[in-house]
Amino acid sequence: MATPESMDDRDGWIWLDGKLVPWRDARPHVLTHALHYGSGVFEGERIYGGRVFRLAAHSARLIRSARLVDMDLPWTRAQIDAATREVVRANGLQSGYVRPLAWRGSEVLGVSGLGTDIHLAIAPWAWGAYFSPEARLRGIRLTMATYRRPSPESAPGESKATGLYIICTLEKDRAIKAGFDDALMLDWKGRVSEATGANIFLVIDGKLVTPRPDNFLDGITRRAVMGLAQARGLTVEEREVWPDDLARASEVFLTGSASEITPVRELAGQHYQVGPVTPRLIDDFAKLVLRDDCEGFGESTHLADVELGKAA
Ligand SMILES: Cc1ncc(COP(=O)(O)O)c(C=O)c1O
Structure with missing residues (x-):
């Protein structure tokens, strides 16, 4: 009704x-x-x-x-x-x-x-805001998802296809019912991939670490944040991220068009501080989205190839 x-x-x-x-x-x-x-x-x-x-x-x-x-x-x-x-x-x-x-x-x-x-x-x-303003300030709580992101042999995971979101809906609902804000999904190999509607970043030894998209969504916000971090002189490592890395991180945050940059305070029993890196990137992002050239491709230049029929 x-x-x-x-x-x-x-x-x-x-x-x-x-x-x-x-x-x-x-x-x-x-x-x-x-x-x-x-x-x-x-x-x-x-x-x-x-x-x-x-x-x-x-x-x-x-x-x-x-x-x-x-x-x-x-x-x-x-x-x-x-x-x-x-x-x-x-x-x-x-x-x-x-x-x-x-x-x-x-x-x-x-x-x-x-x-x-x-x-x-x-x-x-x-x-x-996608998450409550209070949660965004203090950081959100994530649980581990049960389902995994499929392998490239199983599904075209780079596509933002509606049918592929059934796993995300199931895991998001499971997380909310259990008192969490969202769930972190591993991929078919057991590597850290993404949350149900956002990409993930970790701060490890002062470097920004994020999983290399391997059959999951290469976020446009993710690319923007990588650019902002590099502009600040931070080292950005795009690599395989394993669950063991979660214990080595001092800060964790999610990025996405809906969630923007959202700090994570708890993930699978690990606790994280909100800062110093995350609030700086949140400030930088707030300025970036109001720039005159914000409607363009920005750092997502790989997507410009779609025009030329080169991408997919
Ligand atoms: C599953 C998933 N991963 C990552 C993202 C982040 O992508 P973007 O920053 O392009 O919004 C989204 C949101 O679109 C998403 O639904």
């Missing part, structure tokens, strides 16, 4: 297949392929000062995610950027979140997605 805060019962506009439609009218049919088989790809973006941080990188990653699951989006990166700006403006948002979603429609239904149309919706809304 819809409550006043329900996602489907709000004022405003959603960009749907080329048109701005009233929020409550943006509904697909129950026989939509993506509902049955998880055949969708999406993005999560933040609006700061009326502009979408790393908009070009997010739109390019949406196209890349789609290609990785054999969906050819009938919109270019520039068209998706323009549509995003249009719908953010139509909703009068200076800050908030944007959810672009591309999916296979209801033209035919069966395991095969051949014959479906590809649809695109872009919905922005006012939204504050």
